[in-house]
Amino acid sequence: MTATAPARLRHLVAGTLRASASDETIASVNPSDRDDVLSLVPVGDATDVRLAVEAAQAALPGWRDTSGPARARLLHDWAAVIDARAGELADAMVREVGKPIAEARGEVARCIVLLRYYAGEAVREIGEVIPAQQSASLQFTLREPLGVVALITPWNFPLAIPLWKAAPALAFGNTVVLKPSELSSFTASLLGETAMAAGIPAGVFNLVYGSGVTVGEPLIECEAVRAVSFTGSTRVGARVAALAAGRNIRFQTEMGGKNVAIVLPDADVEQAAALVAGGAMRFAGQKCTATSRVVVAGAVEEAFLAALRRQVEGMPLGPVTDPAAAVGPMITAAARDGVSRTLVEADAEPLFSIPVPANGGYERGNFLAPTVVRGAADADLAQRELFAPVLWVLRARDVDEAISIANGTRYGLSASLFTRDLRSALSYIRRIEAGMVRVNGDTTGVDPHAPFGGVKGSSSGSREQGPAAREF
Numbered sequence: 001m002t003a004t005a006p007a008r009l010r011h012l013v014a015g016t017l018r019a020s021a022s023d024e025t026i027a028s029v030n031p032s033d034r035d036d037v038l039s040l041v042p043v044g045d046a047t048d049v050r051l052a053v054e055a056a057q058a059a060l061p062g063w064r065d066t067s068g069p070a071r072a073r074l075l076h077d078w079a080a081v082i083d084a085r086a087g088e089l090a091d092a093m094v095r096e097v098g099k100p101i102a103e104a105r106g107e108v109a110r111c112i113v114l115l116r117y118y119a120g121e122a123v124r125e126i127g128e129v130i131p132a133q134q135s136a137s138l139q140f141t142l143r144e145p146l147g148v149v150a151l152i153t154p155w156n157f158p159l160a161i162p163l164w165k166a167a168p169a170l171a172f173g174n175t176v177v178l179k180p181s182e183l184s185s186f187t188a189s190l191l192g193e194t195a196m197a198a199g200i201p202a203g204v205f206n207l208v209y210g211s212g213v214t215v216g217e218p219l220i221e222c223e224a225v226r227a228v229s230f231t232g233s234t235r236v237g238a239r240v241a242a243l244a245a246g247r248n249i250r251f252q253t254e255m256g257g258k259n260v261a262i263v264l265p266d267a268d269v270e271q272a273a274a275l276v277a278g279g280a281m282r283f284a285g286q287k288c289t290a291t292s293r294v295v296v297a298g299a300v301e302e303a304f305l306a307a308l309r310r311q312v313e314g315m316p317l318g319p320v321t322d323p324a325a326a327v328g329p330m331i332t333a334a335a336r337d338g339v340s341r342t343l344v345e346a347d348a349e350p351l352f353s354i355p356v357p358a359n360g361g362y363e364r365g366n367f368l369a370p371t372v373v374r375g376a377a378d379a380d381l382a383q384r385e386l387f388a389p390v391l392w393v394l395r396a397r398d399v400d401e402a403i404s405i406a407n408g409t410r411y412g413l414s415a416s417l418f419t420r421d422l423r424s425a426l427s428y429i430r431r432i433e434a435g436m437v438r439v440n441g442d443t444t445g446v447d448p449h450a451p452f453g454g455v456k457g458s459s460s461g462s463r464e465q466g467p468a469a470r471e472f
Contacts, residue, residue: 008040009185009209011048012192014055015202020209021047028186031098031329032320032365038096041185044210046218049177052206056148056175057224059203064145064173066201068122071171075119078198079112085194086112089159092187094320097155098329098366099283101321111163113448121470122171143470145173146250147226150219152212152240154232155331156286158184159191164448165229168469170204177206177225179216181232183331185209212236220244227251229464229472231288234385234411234457241460252472253460254453256385257288257413259443260406262428264399265298267418271440273307275416279442280391281315281370284330288458289414289436289444293382295405297396305372305393309352312370317354319361327389329366336366339388348375351393377405385411399424407433413454414443435459 008025010017020042030036042048063071082089089111090104099107132139151165162178169176180188192207208215216236220228220243227250230240237253244251261279263272279291296304318325330336353371356362374393375382382392396402399419406415415434419425425439435454436446446452451463462472 006037006039009042009189011042011044011052011209012189012196012205012207013048013052013203014058014206015196018048018051020044022214026182028096028183030095031331032095033361034333034364034366036095038092039186039189041182042209043182044208044215046214048208048210049215049218049222052177052208053148053219053222053224055203056177056206059201060145060147060175063170063175063201063204066173068124068126068171071173072119072122074198074200075115075122075167075171078195078200079115079119081194081198082108082115083112085190089187089190089194092190093158096186097158097184097331098320099156100325100328101323102325103283104320107157107160110448111159114160114163114167117449118167118171118469121168143172147174148222148224149174149176150222150225150228151176151178152216152219152228152230152232153178153180153188155181155184156283156288158187161231162188162191164452164465164469165231166205168472169229170200172470174227175204175206177208177219179208179210179219182209182211216240217243221247225249227472230254237460250472251460252462252464254288254464255458256411257290257454257458258293258383258385258409258411259289259291259414259434260293260295261291261416261418261443262295262396262399262402262406263297263300263304264402264417264419264421264424265300266420267300267304268420268440269300269303269307272418273304273311275418275442276391277308277311277315278326279416279444281312281389282326282444284328284368284370285389286331286387287444289446290387291391291416291443292386293392293394293406295394295396295402297398297402301395305351308372312352312372313354315354315370317356317367317370319365327370330368330388331366333366335387336368339368339386339390342381342386343371343373343390346373346375346381347379348373348381348392377408383409399428403428403431407431410457411454412456413458414438416441416443435463
């Protein structure tokens with residue numbers, strides 16, 4: 001049998017698929033099996049960006065004037081198309097970014113919830129009546145769409161993050177141009193197909209592939225773009241913010257995290273170990289909300305570490321098509337090798353790791369051993385986001401020192417505390433420097449209707465999802 005050559009993706013511009021202005025491509029490769037090439041992703045350029053923005057600008061008046069109920073119906077239709085293709089979308093996510101199949105199915109389900117939620121938001125009030133000083137006057141406010149919105153999204157949630165940005169933008173009358181990560185463009189292309197199948201009008205949702213340099217920056221610099229929403233690294237987020245601020249347009253940047261769990265002596269150790277292990281190791285730790293540090297206070301450390309080891313050892317590392325697999329591969333071989341070198345060079349005490357099998361197909365994937373180490377709070381590895389299945393263990397005498405250690409990074413996205421003591425919990429909630437705070441829960445995830453975002457170096461401060469998305 002002759003192998004089928006991978007398809008070359010085409011940009012989605014004005015409701016049609018358009019070949020890239022450049023012949024350059026990047027191969028989209030399965031992280032579980034590097035021999036499996038899904039597609040050839042075009043490296044778009046300023047010409048592709050200009051055409052997509054022009055399409056979005058041309059579609060804006062008609063979409064802005066479309067009634068809220070009509071927009072809501074189209075978002076509901078989009079949700080129905082995604083629901084009908086849920087299996088295909090989950091399988092694409094598994095192959096392209098290495099997300100375990102159970103999590104991939106959950107992400108598709110979240111997309112449906114997001115679209116239906118914002119369909120409801122599209123029919124809510126768009127202003128308010130304000131009392132006027134003159135009795136014969138009527139004074140009121142109206143919310144108006146910003147215009148063309150640029151969306152720049154990462155690979156690790158290749159459907160949910162684009163939709164939790166695009167759905168509110170569309171619900172409130174904006175048009176969008178999406179630039180997905182080069183590493184998740186095949187999955188993004190399927191999202192574009194579902195938009196067309198749902199009847200989203202031409203030019204309202206556009207999709208351009210390429211790198212941050214060739215597509216991302218030209219997109220932000222386009223005169224017609226009135227806002228940009230970005231999720232990715234802190235370094236790139238700072239660049240996005242600078243470009244947007246230079247043009248005086250609205251920007252939203254969600255960036256890195258060095259998320260922490262605190263375990264106090266009175267905690268339910270088994271519960272804490274299970275949630276910390278899952279938060280640190282699932283999807284190979286490749287979530288901005290993944291648990292990358294755990295601060296253990298007092299005499300509970302030995303019992304907690306024993307329970308943590310049992311939990312990590314019980315989490316299957318395997319091919320992502322296996323419904324039981326929890327950890328999976330890292331996104332690229334380069335990312336895996338970089339973390340491996342960092343662990344070798346780190347000033348840390350290795351506690352335990354779960355070895356990757358030498359054969360059985362694992363050698364074709366980007367698998368890294370889930371690893372737990374212990375060291376100082378100011379060590380490089382305790383301060384830097386790794387995006388890997390690595391957990392850094394820290395010691396504290398009490399809750400005060402634990403909170404001080406937890407706050408000792410430039411990040412502040414997500415944090416959790418394990419305790420049975422209400423006084424400690426209430427003190428922690430007020431003192432911890434994180435945008436999302438949990439008690440007796442893990443650091444990952446947030447409800448689709450709840451505000452998402454961090455503080456310090458993790459966020460520009462503008463929240464995503466829920467009513468907060470409307471404010472943006």
